[in-house]
Amino acid sequence: MITTQPTEILKKTLSLGFIGVGWIGRNRMEVLLRDTNAEALAIAEPSKDNAEEALKSAKNAVLANSPSDLYENEDLDGIVIATPSAMHAQQSIEALKAGKSVFCQKPLGRTATEVSDVVEAAEKADKLLAVDLSYRYTKAFKAVYDIIQNGEIGEIYAADLVFHNAYGPDKEWFYDINKSGGGCVMDLGIHLIDLALWTLDFPEIKEVKSHLYHHGKKLTSSNNEVEDFASVAMTSEKDTTINLQCSWNLSAGKEAIIEARFYGTKGGAAFKNVNGSFYDFKAEKYKGTQTETLVTPPDDWSGRAGVIWADVISQGKGFDRESAEEFIKISKIIDRIYGRE
Structure with a gap:
């Protein structure tokens, strides 16, 4: 996983979308908006209360009808995913296929197969994939x-x-x-x-x-x-x-x-x-x-992993093989712990 320290000045303004803004998704969004020059353009969130709370920080963001609206938004550089675990892999794959970098809450997938599928999508898209192993x-x-x-x-x-x-x-x-x-x-x-x-x-x-x-x-x-x-x-x-x-x-x-x-x-x-x-x-x-x-x-470490992800994207970097392989190795160990290798 990318472990460089965040730089003080990012090289380009990032336009981000957020899928899921419950307490952890909202925290990661607020840190990104505070500590980088990223802007929140779109939010997909089924809970009205969560969405309204998020808009207090992301005043210029548009509420999307569904995650698909974010995938199709050509103005987005990356998507931050903080939804229930069963959704992580497919949402990450859809975002990557649409040409967006992805920062996802853990676990990236429920099994090593799901994680491998996401990594494959990131490699094909040459987009940076990161997981909040904070x-x-x-x-x-x-x-x-x-x-x-x-x-x-x-x-x-x-x-x-x-x-x-x-x-x-x-x-x-x-x-x-x-x-x-x-x-x-x-x-x-x-x-x-x-x-x-x-x-x-x-x-x-x-x-x-x-x-x-x-x-x-x-x-x-x-x-x-x-x-x-x-x-x-x-x-x-x-x-x-x-x-x-x-x-x-x-x-x-x-x-x-x-x-x-x-x-x-x-x-x-x-x-x-x-x-x-x-x-x-x-x-x-x-x-x-x-x-x-x-x-x-x-x-103040909360959200630091996301700041580093945004920093690396701003430098124009794409798929990182070393970190992607780490995600797969972790998921394979979890499969072995559960006896489903």
């Missing part, structure tokens, strides 16, 4: 990534990543496996998989063992329920152990526990949320019993 763009995680990449804590042999959310999603479609593609792994675990694989340079994963639960009972492949707790153990080609846990509605004693810890031959490093926050993070470096704090809040 935690890698926090200053705290970037600090952890950098010290691992420059070898400060040696060769990584183990990683433990956790995302426990004391609340479950408030939209019914999250709990319908046909619409969501999966439960807490698809919703939260995808971030953990991305952080682990990105930090370790996307190694081949030779083994995946998963334990998925619904209301405390283990799921099997024949179940149609989505998991609300998952524990996953992976082993890379270099025998690095990667352990993941994620959940909805866990009695964690706080709103959220979000951590990514990496252990190397010369020390350790961690990305951690602060006081149960979904938004505040710190980074730490470990040597034996000593802790060095690398980054502390505040960090």
